[in-house]
Amino acid sequence: MLNRFRFLSSIRSRLALLVAACLIPASLIAVALLSYDYYRNREALRDSAVITARTIASLVDQQFSGINATLGALATSPALSSRNLKTFYGQALQVLPSQPIQNLMLMDPEGQQLLNTLRPFGERLPRVADSAMLRPLARGDGPVISGLILGAVTGKPQVAICVPIHDKGKHIYSLCAVQPAEQFAQLLHQQQLPADWIVAVLNSGGRMIARSHDMARYLGMPASRDLQEALSFDNEGWFEGKTSEGIPVLAAFSRSTLSNWYIAIGIPAASIAAPAAQKLGWLACTILLLLGASVVVAHVIGRSISQAVHGLVAPALALGHGRELTIPRLNLLEADEVAVALTQASSMLARAQYQATHDALTELPNRSFFNDFVAKQAAHAKRYRSDFSILYIDLDGFKPVNDIHGHAAGDAVLCAVGRRLRASLRESDVAARLGGDEFAVVLVNTTGEAARKLADKLIAVLSAPYDIEGGTARISASIGIAGCEDANQMGVNILQLADTAMYLAKAAGKGRVICSSGMKAAG
Numbered sequence: 001m002l003n004r005f006r007f008l009s010s011i012r013s014r015l016a017l018l019v020a021a022c023l024i025p026a027s028l029i030a031v032a033l034l035s036y037d038y039y040r041n042r043e044a045l046r047d048s049a050v051i052t053a054r055t056i057a058s059l060v061d062q063q064f065s066g067i068n069a070t071l072g073a074l075a076t077s078p079a080l081s082s083r084n085l086k087t088f089y090g091q092a093l094q095v096l097p098s099q100p101i102q103n104l105m106l107m108d109p110e111g112q113q114l115l116n117t118l119r120p121f122g123e124r125l126p127r128v129a130d131s132a133m134l135r136p137l138a139r140g141d142g143p144v145i146s147g148l149i150l151g152a153v154t155g156k157p158q159v160a161i162c163v164p165i166h167d168k169g170k171h172i173y174s175l176c177a178v179q180p181a182e183q184f185a186q187l188l189h190q191q192q193l194p195a196d197w198i199v200a201v202l203n204s205g206g207r208m209i210a211r212s213h214d215m216a217r218y219l220g221m222p223a224s225r226d227l228q229e230a231l232s233f234d235n236e237g238w239f240e241g242k243t244s245e246g247i248p249v250l251a252a253f254s255r256s257t258l259s260n261w262y263i264a265i266g267i268p269a270a271s272i273a274a275p276a277a278q279k280l281g282w283l284a285c286t287i288l289l290l291l292g293a294s295v296v297v298a299h300v301i302g303r304s305i306s307q308a309v310h311g312l313v314a315p316a317l318a319l320g321h322g323r324e325l326t327i328p329r330l331n332l333l334e335a336d337e338v339a340v341a342l343t344q345a346s347s348m349l350a351r352a353q354y355q356a357t358h359d360a361l362t363e364l365p366n367r368s369f370f371n372d373f374v375a376k377q378a379a380h381a382k383r384y385r386s387d388f389s390i391l392y393i394d395l396d397g398f399k400p401v402n403d404i405h406g407h408a409a410g411d412a413v414l415c416a417v418g419r420r421l422r423a424s425l426r427e428s429d430v431a432a433r434l435g436g437d438e439f440a441v442v443l444v445n446t447t448g449e450a451a452r453k454l455a456d457k458l459i460a461v462l463s464a465p466y467d468i469e470g471g472t473a474r475i476s477a478s479i480g481i482a483g484c485e486d487a488n489q490m491g492v493n494i495l496q497l498a499d500t501a502m503y504l505a506k507a508a509g510k511g512r513v514i515c516s517s518g519m520k521a522a523g
């Protein structure tokens with residue numbers, strides 16, 4: 001069960017979640033901002049395209065009105081009313097360089113050219129057969145702008161702006177200024193619009209007069225279906241559709257007020273989306289880089305934290321076993337704080353254990369420790385068939401020390417007894433204070449005569465005078481000895497057996513040793 005959630009609950013997985021929790025919303029916000037930016041740019045581009053279309057349309061109108069004014073002035077020439085066409089030809093040649101036109105042409109009401117500045121005066125000229133233009137001129141309407149016509153002299157596509165000339169109410173001539181279609185294309189190029197914008201000049205009938213791209217292919221052709229539909233609804237506006245060649249565009253258009261010609265601008269959808277796609281690519285790269293860097297940093301941080309936390313496991317287990325701890329620096333503030341707390345807890349635990357098992361005055365093991373030690377020693381002896389003895393020691397004449405020299409002197413004597421006992425024993429033997437003036441000793445692997453000899457030695461040692469404040473104290477000791485084997489055979493507690501032997505020693509006159517084996521023999 002724990003393993004199942006191991007990944008979810010580890011520090012590294014939490015850090016990975018943190019990285020994801022920061023990066024995912026940030027990425028979503030960035031994408032939202034990008035799309036907002038894309039739509040704002042698109043709107044700005046659309047509005048600027050509409051304004052540009054309107055500007056070009058007014059430029060076309062300006063040209064037409066300039067040409068119209070020139071034609072109007074020439075039409076009043078007396079040379080025309082006097083039918084002096086040669087003089088008029090000269091006047092036309094003079095006007096030509098100052099106008100944005102290719103040539104001037106005069107024709108009779110039937111369309112027969114009478115003069116054309118492209119040809120020397122008097123040369124025989126072809127007839128104009130554009131009835132759509134001749135008819136309104138015959139009615140006296142003017143100016144009339146032709147559709148795209150193939151020049152009778154130049155053989156090139158061109159547009160003619162014509163005015164009828166009357167004499168005494170009779171239509172005698174039509175004067176035309178001719179502009180090649182190429183001139184409108186130049187007007188478009190002069191605007192220096194972005195190279196991928198597809199710009200077209202359409203006449204009032206929706207036919208292509210000039211185009212920024214692929215002009216030769218689409219000249220004279222009707223506008224694309226999408227543009228035709230848009231033009232039928234509005235004089236100015238925008239729409240999303242396709243160009244004649246099928247390119248998806250955001251298109252803007254505007255109709256000129258004088259000529260009713262249209263300017264249409266198509267911005268390829270791909271070129272609008274390209275900057276956004278590029279930004280999106282950069283964003284994706286940045287997010288991936290950030291993600292990679294964050295994952296690496298999270299991994300490094302996670303590893304250092306988990307190492308620090310794992311560094312606390314062994315000390316915590318050692319603390320459970322009551323061992324004193326030394327924890328090296330973990331290089332993580334919180335883990336180091338826990339390490340300090342564990343170290344302090346281990347010291348407190350060790351102190352408490354010491355206090356629970358040692359006598360505060362003599363610092364010898366106390367009765368509780370002694371009982372545990374004897375029990376372990378008994379188990380060991382049983383298993384390995386070894387032996388040990390216990391000496392139960394009660395001081396003789398200790399009460400008078402207290403009474404004569406005071407309790408502090410009594411304490412000092414008890415401490416000195418402890419030191420003398422320790423000094424007289426082997427390292428493996430254990431001396432304890434059982435309470436009051438009672439002490440006990442475990443002699444490991446020692447029985448019989450050896451134990452008795454040591455007991456005699458202890459009585460001599462403990463009976464030596466004690467230097468205390470203000471004098472000397474003298475005491476002695478009564479010792480009862482019990483062997484492990486004797487206790488087992490008799491089926492009694494070894495400590496009780498030694499205690500009983502000690503009481504017999506007291507009863508026998510103090511300052512002596514009684515062995516439990518002797519008691520058995522006596523019994």
Ligand SMILES: Nc1nc2c(ncn2[C@@H]2O[C@H](COP(=O)(O)OP(=O)(O)OP(=O)(O)O)[C@@H](O)[C@H]2O)c(=O)[nH]1
Nearest residue numbers: 394395396397398399400402407408410411436437
């Ligand atoms: N100074 C001091 N005295 C203690 C302490 N514990 C017990 N005693 C005293 O030790 C004495 C022990 O009593 P007894 O064993 O009857 O005194 P004793 O004079 O040795 O008597 P016998 O064993 O019959 O020789 C009592 O007076 C207790 O008050 C202690 O920690 N410090």
